[in-house]
C-alpha cells in the first residue's frame with residue numbers, strides 16, 4: 001500500500017510549454033485491485049498522490065464550546081500523466097471505490113472522458129458499487145479484469161459479465177496491470193468505446 | 206498529511222494557509238493547467254511563491270496539490286488569489302481554441318492517436 005506511491009519529493013518532469021488541454025480518465029476499483037499499478041505502468045511520471053477534503057457541518061452543537069461541530073472527510077487518490085502530443089495531456093487517476101469517495105465525484109471528476117473499472121475476480125462484489133455509481137453519474141466506462149496469478153478459477157469474461165450484470169454494450173478486457181502494453185490496451189479500449197458513443201451521438205444530432 | 210483512502214479529522218488545521226477560508230472557486234478543474242505570469246517576490250506568502258516556481262512551465266492543479274502536499278480545495282483557493290492578482294494564467298480543459306471547436310469524435314481521435322504512439 002504505502003510502497004505503491006513514494007512520499008519523496010519527486011523529480012519533476014515539466015510539461016511542454018505548449019500544453020494547453022488537460023484531459024481526465026479515472027480508474028476505479030476496490031482495495032488492492034491494482035489501480036496504482038495500472039497508473040504507474042502507463043504514466044510518464046512516477047504516480048503522485050494527493051487528497052481532497054470535504055467539510056460537513058456535524059450533528060448537533062458542542063455544548064461546552066457553543067459552536068457547531070464540523071467533520072472533515074478526506075479522500076486520497078493518486079494519478080499519473082501521459083503527454084498525448086505537444087498540446088494535449090491526459091491525466092490518469094486511481095481512485096478508491098468506497099462510498100464516501102462518490103460524494104466528491106463531481107468536484108473532482110466532472111468532465112472526465114470516461115472510467116476504467118478494475119476488477120479482481122476474487123472479490124467481484126467490490127466492483128458492484130463502482131459500476132452502479134458510474135451508471136448513476138452517466139460516466140461511460142469499460143471493465144478491465146486484472147488477472148492475478150494466485151487466482152486459480154480463471155473465470156471467462158462472459159462469466160464475469162454475468163456476475164456483474166453488465167449489459168452487452170460495456171466493453172470488457174483482460175489485463176495485467178503491471179505490463180505497460182496491457183495498460184495501454186485498456187486505455188485504448190476505453191477511448192475506442194468513447195469514440196463510438198460520440199460517433200452515434202454526432203450521427204443523430 | 207494522512208494517506209488513508211478515507212479519513213475523518215479536524216478541519217481547522219487545513220485552512221491556516223488560506224486565512225481561514227474553506228470555500229473554493231470551482232472554476233479550476235483538477236486538470237486546469239496553470240502558468241506563472243511573474244516570478245515570486247520577497248515577502249510573498251510561501252505557498253504562493255512555491256506555486257509561481259512550480260508553474261514556470263505549465264502544471265495541472267492536481268500536480269500543484271501533490272507537490273505542495275495540500276488538499277485540492279486549499280490549492281483552488283490559493284490559485285484563485287494568484288489568478289485574481291494576474292500572477293498566474295489558467296488554461297482550462299477544452300477551452301483552447303484548437304480544441305473547443307473540435308467535435309468530440311475528432312478530439313477522441315487525437316487521444317487515440319496519442320495512446321497508440323505510447
Ligand SMILES: Nc1nc2c(ncn2[C@@H]2O[C@H](COP(=O)(O)OP(=O)(O)OP(=O)(O)O)[C@@H](O)[C@H]2O)c(=O)[nH]1
Pocket residue numbers: 001004029030031032033034035036037038094096146147148149150175176177178
Ligand atoms: N499478480 C499480479 N499482481 C498485481 C497485478 N496488479 C497489481 N498487482 C499487485 O497487487 C498489489 C496491489 O496493487 P496496487 O496497484 O497497489 O493496488 P491499488 O488498487 O492501487 O490498491 P489501493 O490503492 O491500496 O486500494 C501490489 O502488490 C501489486 O504489485 C497483476 O496484474 N498481477
Ligand SMILES: [Mg+2]
Pocket residue numbers: 004035036037078094
Ligand atoms: Mg493505490
